[in-house]
Amino acid sequence: MFDYLIVGAGYSGSVLAERIAKELNKKVLVVDRRSHIAGNAYDHYNEDGILVHKYGPHWFHTNDKKVFDYLSEFTEWRFNYHRVKTYVDGRLLPIPINMDTLNELYGLKLQSPEEVQAFFDGVKVDTGNPANSEEMVISQVGEDLYKKFFKGYTLKQWEIDPKDLAASVTARIPTRTNRDDRYFTDTYQGVPKHGYTEMFSKMLDHPNISVMLQTDYKDIIGKIEFGKMIYSGPIDSFFDYKFGKLPYRSLRFEHETFNQENYQSHQQINYPNDYDFTRIVEWKHATGQKSPVTTITREYSLLAEEGMEKYYPIPKEDNHELYKQYKAEADKLDDVIFCGRLADYKYYNMDQVVARALMLFEKKLSNTHQE
Template sequence: MKKNVAIIGAGFSGAVIAHQLAKAGHQVEVFESRSHIAGNCYSERDAETSVMVHVYGPHIFHTDNERVWKFVNEFGEFMPFVNRVKAITNDRVFTLPINLLTINQFFNKTFRPAEAQQFLAEQGDKTIENPVTFEDQALRFVGRDLYEAFFKTYTVKQWGLQPSELPASILKRLPVRFNYDDNYFSHKYQGMPKDGYTAIVEKILNVPGITVHLSTPFKPEQKGDYDHVFYSGPIDAWFGHRDGRLPYRTLDFEVHRDQGDYQGNAVINYCDSAKPYTRITEHKHFSPWEQHEGTLCYFEYSRQCEEGDTPYYPIRLARDKVQLEKYVKLAQDEPNVTFIGRLGTYRYLDMDVTIDEALKVADKFLACATENAPMPAFVIDPLA
């Protein structure tokens, strides 16, 4: 039976679900409050330099998921790209993630891998048996010197919180390598869309049965006009923030244009307090197959998200769990609405995970439609 579906948000979550449902014969309307598609992955050519700009900050595609990689490659050519991040601390430049070169440079050594591993183990604080906080995790596994040089101040700038207030799980995503591999990611597939992310999303949405409404907010009271609604906005906003606003970090970008090459690399982190920004991203280096005389950089600042700001990173502290649980319960009691994506499930998601989950949500909806069964509010548990 053909369903009439509304999807709120034209980022990857909404676009992928819209694509899959429309291909299966359902009628889909996509509502986007912004004036463009692609959400925070939106990219466009800078009018002055012709550089392809990641307008809401850099996005590098990386995944081990075969289905996701095949899916995105249906809609555009992905060029090889390896993210090689540099870090400046105490007026010295290092490579990230921490690897054998970083360790040898920082400590002025010439360690072989086994020697570096033993040395770092000796630096770690063995009195911390079960790391609970970000600070515990860093001190236990890399020691105080590396922690203070690369993580402590950067974390305060990025999250607005002391590392002792953040969960250890945040640091567990950052690897330490005992070789000279400075590829920031370790996934099988890594790349950058040749024509930008906006072109990819545009093609994903280019399916008969999909209508896109830009600059058109969707109100919860409109849900009765549709058989089902998929919502990728902030979960607390759907319910009018009745239990308070869930905390996010947002980003401000100071744009700098120049001639030539500004910093010689796509991403350089500023890990100490000498600079107020967390990093500088030079966007021409995200498209190394192109040549541009001019250049464009983002000086990136992180701060607490306020009303009217663009939410980027859910903070998800332990003290926020009770508040999130209330919204999850409200969502589960909301008929014919499924909450999706980073904002709808209040979880930090990379692009590949976002697309994978969107494909699974679409699979679930199509199965439910076939069986005439109700669609759940969440396909992926946001409290897990």
């Protein structure tokens, strides 16, 4: 008999399992249909001995000290600012667009943030309140930079014209007037020193926690007794798709190992306009691993079809409306807590999903048990 059945061994499931087992001293069963823990953050050593992330590159970054301190109970860190280059017009340029991007691209000699701002002011388009992704970008950096840096990348990633995508999709990408070439400016940035999977195995290492892998929760319902359920799988699947399927983007990864120390200058290079892939990641730059060989991964974006991994919820109004129908059903269930990127049909960064799980524990679970 378990107090909780937790579906999914990713961040949502593992954080809640750890909190419930340790703080409430309750018995928890975590099930995942995959053959491993850590959800989409899973990393492993490939056949060439290189530590790679199976479901696409995961760079941890946060300003949330509480989240950072919590995860630090289970790992040390390799701090590393994430820096990305974009291949435009045959050159590797810094992204987010900054002073150096403009100088290198246009052969300018801008030297102060004021000069850079004056450049942006000269090219930006007055769109009023930006209504979509295209307007969001051109209202900041104008048409040319939009076409060179954003349009192709967004089209590859979503197969939707940026005019038809919510403004919020590109609003997350900053532009800089100085020379700061960090992709994120968060205080804490890096990767777990010994990898994500190692961090998750420490989180789940508690006598009150049992883990069953390669198990769909639907196959054990009725066979295992439990009190409440915490569900971090897809919300539409929970309700047997009764209102229809929520659409997702999927990814295809092409890995290649080279008999040389390094392949490219940075851990991530984006390709907005050339080739079919969106980006190439070289893992050793992020992990600091030493090896005479190196593995790179090319990433291709595609619509998720039957049997494919679901990666990104597609941010369109009608999808959100469909999600709301499922959410209304979920709200009627007292004994199931829905939590996570698939259950909430929402893109969360890792720190956000940890913060959400910690908040759920504090607000919903620890109170329930004090009553």
